Amino acid sequence: MKHNFGAGPCILPQEVFQEASQAVLNFNDTGLSILEISHRSKEFEAVMAETERLVRELLSVPTGYSILFLQGGASTQFAMVPLNLLPEGGKAAYLDTGTWASKAIKEAKKIGDVTVVASSADTNYTYIPKNYDVPTDAAYFHYTSNNTIFGTEVFETPQSSIPLVSDMSSDILSRKINVADYGLIYAGAQKNMGPAGATLVIVKDELLGKTGRTLSTIFDYQPHIAAGSMYNTPPVFSVYVSMLNLRWLKNKGGVEVIEQENIIKARTLYDEIDRNPLFKGTAVKEDRSRMNVTFVTEDKAHEAAFLDLAKERGLIGLKGHRSVGGFRASIYNALSISGVNALVDAMQEFEEKNS
Known part of the structure; x- marks a missing residue:
């Protein structure tokens, strides 16, 4: 027997693999593979709706928040977050706790002014900085909740008077969070949610459309929300397997x-x-x-x-x-x-x- 400790793409439950493998051959008795089914079919629309519903239920996502399944991983969100939340001439605050946090900072700096409130780079990211000040005039405060490479995790939600944004790629769905504390959460699927290919975004609707920027449509959250995560062809298989995995998690309690x-x-x-x-x-x-x-x-x-x-x-x-x-x-x-x-x-x- 093999035990998979890989950082991602990572282990998923065997029953999820088994059900997904059957769907590759014949999805829901349609005679078609999940790999070829139309994302506009009623069968896949039901998958998308259930996947969203399960995320909302498992994380107790309140009303006023939209749930998206996008592509491009957290790396695309490094740019989409400031494009959608950082006004022209404004600034954003970031906490530097590792490789992915620093990459997010690098991308945000290409879009606007960024204040790094604290960093643990001085010890090769062996700790989470404490007792830092978040500027109250920033548009949002961004932090990475779990640092996959360096093995650190933020267990206490940072206190901030401005919208809180978090990259939760490697600990989403592993512990309780209060979504209402956040303006935006994003996470690549390939740790705890499903296979690589889908990116979960949970965003507070009232924060959007206020930057004064003219965005390429594909990088604007609002068209994706309006289209139910189907503005462009979604990552069908990744969303489907994520749905199976979310069912598994719900059944566990x-x-x-x-x-x-x-x-x-x-x-x-x-x-x-x-x-x-x-x-x-x-x-x-x-x-x-x-x-x-x-x-x-x-x-x-x-x-x-x-x-x-x-x-x-x-x-x-x-x-x-x-x-x-x-x-x-x-x-x-x-x-x-x-x-x-x-x-x-x-x-x-x-x-x-x-x-």
Whole structure:
């Protein structure tokens, strides 16, 4: 048996794979594959409607917010957010906590004035900055809730008197959030929601259309809202599999239940990292991510040997990003506690062989 710790595209539940595979051959007894069905058909319109409804239910999205399924990943949102929310001559505030946050900052700077309120680049992003001030005259404050590469996570919603924007690509649907605290949330699907290809956007309607900018239609949220995420051909298969995965999450008991499972998985793995003398974590303890666990060997010479052992034990996708090195165990919603236990067992076996 293989356990997939890849950072994304990532693990999804087996029952989702099974149902999706059947739909590739014959979707809803239409005699057509989900890969070829028209996005204008009543069958796919029902998929889009259910996927939106499930997101609204699972995240308790209040009225006054629109839900979109777009393309281009978070990288496109790095530009779409300032294009739609940053007025001509205005400024935006950003928190720099890692690679994706800094990329968002870089793109926003091409569009308008950006204030970086704080950064953890001084320690290679091992912590989340605290006690910073957000300028009240900024159009919005942007932060990345979970840092996939460096293994840190923002657990307390930042306090801000201006609209709050968050890239939640790698922890969306993993824990409860209060959507009403935010002006806009975006997330690539390929961590906890579905396969790569779709990007979830949840936006407060009253914030739109106020920048004074003339936008290319494809980069304007409002036409996408008016067209029900079908202004252009949507990522049909990714939305469909996301719907299946959201059904799975709802059947498990929703975000509240999966959050408790994620807490147990993360605690189990971090306890072993802290106990085992051959390994150490890279992020400060209070900011350790529940989704992406980053750690290294105390002796760098052990790194390749542990990866070899992990591969022998069916533990896939553990090699850390080059920015951090070592290992990264992505323990998203669909990874079971048995997968975490298998990794802990391998770490203990490695300790026995090398102590």
